[in-house]
Amino acid sequence: MCFQCGTCTAGCPSGRRTSYRVRKLMRLAQLGQKDEIVGSEELWECSTCYTCVERCPRAVPIVDIIVALRNIAVSEKHIYDNHKKTAQNLYKLGHTVPNNDKIKALRKDLGLPENPPTVMANKKAMDEVVTLLKASGFDKIVE
Ligand code: SF4
Ligand code: SF4
Known part of the structure; x- marks a missing residue:
């Protein structure tokens, strides 16, 4: 569903303070780059504020996806x-x-x-x- 418009990244408060780019995370997920995602610090930089979900023109359940990715990461022992x-x-x-x-x-x-x-x-x-x-x-x- 994501067509990489970048609206999520533009409004993301975490991305304003860090190198975190939620659009990139969604792209990596689309491409099935699991190993790159589960070992990354970026996966944990989202504050789950839901701004991106409110603004996404394609109604991508971004936070649900991030939580699912975090669950996969933790199940594979990637936990701080x-x-x-x-x-x-x-x-x-x-x-x-x-x-x-x-x-x-x-x-x-x-x-x-x-x-x-x-x-x-x-x-x-x-x-x-x-x-x-x-x-x-x-x-x-x-x-
Ligand atoms: S998740 Fe939504 S807002 Fe973010 S790049 Fe994809 S389509 Fe755009
Ligand atoms: S829910 Fe996470 S990714 Fe989305 S805008 Fe908030 S901090 Fe950024």
Whole structure:
């Protein structure tokens, strides 16, 4: 569907700050250049803001494609340490951002419980999260 007009790249905020060119990524995908894509830093420079999807004249599901490509990359062990740490937090805590002492003190000042009323305060729900992540193979990817 992509006819390489470049509208996506023209409006991409990530491309304004980096060498990332989403049009090029779509072209590589069209050409089946999997090895070049899964090993590239560019694959991770999209912030999934959806500006390109809103503007694409051919209604290419660009972000869906990027997510699919990222899934392929991770399944082939192309994952950055920081991304892995964030994923490990989800597996261990049910949140990608841990609740630390500073945040707990701020919450207390605001009259809130130290932990938010999410899986952090509900062991049964957290156990269910772990069960789901294990069923999907997520634990093996991030261990
Ligand atoms: S994905 Fe859409 S906006 Fe981007 S180059 Fe292709 S047709 Fe143009
Ligand atoms: S979704 Fe990604 S590729 Fe599209 S405009 Fe936003 S940062 Fe750029």
